[in-house]
Amino acid sequence: MGRPEGPLTGPPHRRQLACSLRELRSETATTYDAMAASAGVSAATFKRAASGAAVPKWLTVALFAVACFTAGAPHRRPVPQFAELEKQWQTARMEERGTLRLKSPRPEYIADQADLSHALHALYERAGAPPLRHVQSKGGGPVHLPLSTLARIVNRETLPADQNQYMAFIAGCSVPSDQREKWHAAYRKAFPVSTAIRKVLAEEAALLLP
Structure with missing residues (x-):
C-alpha cells in the first residue's frame, strides 16, 4: 500500500x-x-x-x-x-x-425578484460553486443556458430570461426533481402575469373550447 x-x-x-x-x-x-x-x-x-x-x-x-x-x-x-x-x-x-453561513434557500419564502436573485445565488453556492460549464451541462447545454447569462445569474447581475432558462439553472444546481415544482411556483410568484395578460390568455383559451 x-x-x-x-x-x-x-x-x-x-x-x-x-x-x-x-x-x-x-x-x-x-x-x-x-x-x-x-x-x-x-x-x-x-x-x-x-x-x-x-x-x-x-x-x-x-x-x-x-x-x-x-x-x-x-x-x-x-x-x-x-x-x-x-x-x-x-x-x-x-x-x-467562506459561504458556510449561507442558508439553504426556501422557494416558498420567495416573494419577489430580489428574493429570487438571492435564492439562485445561494443555490449555486450550496451546490459547491461548480464550474459553470458543469452547471450548463446538467441544465441541458448551451441552448438552454448560455455561459454568459449563467455567469451573470450566479453573480446576481441578472435573472433567467424565461421559465425554461430558469428551470435549466435549477437542474444545473442539482435541485432534486421532486423539489422543482416548488421552484417553478417561486418563479411564477416573482414574475406574476399581469391582469391584462391573464384576460387575453383566458379569452384565447375560451376560443379553443368546443
Whole structure:
C-alpha cells in the first residue's frame, strides 16, 4: 500500500473529505498507481485529492471513488456513496469560499425578484460553486443556458430570461426533481402575469373550447 500518508491539517470540512477518500481507498485495498491505471488519471492527482491540502474538483472526487471500486480487491469493493461524497465536497467548497453561513434557500419564502436573485445565488453556492460549464451541462447545454447569462445569474447581475432558462439553472444546481415544482411556483410568484395578460390568455383559451 506504500508509505503512510501524512496527517491531515486545515479546515475541518476539508479534512473530513480527505479522510473519507483515504478510508475509501483503504476499504478497497488498492494503491494510487492501480487507481491511476484504472481511471486514466495520474496517481499524483489522486494523492493530492486525499492530502487535504486543498479541496479537489468534484470530477476528481468522483473519479477517485470509481477508481477505488474498479481497481480494488474484488472481495473489498463497497459501492461508492456518491451522494454522501458530493455533500461533503459541497460543504468543503462552501468552507473554502467562506459561504458556510449561507442558508439553504426556501422557494416558498420567495416573494419577489430580489428574493429570487438571492435564492439562485445561494443555490449555486450550496451546490459547491461548480464550474459553470458543469452547471450548463446538467441544465441541458448551451441552448438552454448560455455561459454568459449563467455567469451573470450566479453573480446576481441578472435573472433567467424565461421559465425554461430558469428551470435549466435549477437542474444545473442539482435541485432534486421532486423539489422543482416548488421552484417553478417561486418563479411564477416573482414574475406574476399581469391582469391584462391573464384576460387575453383566458379569452384565447375560451376560443379553443368546443
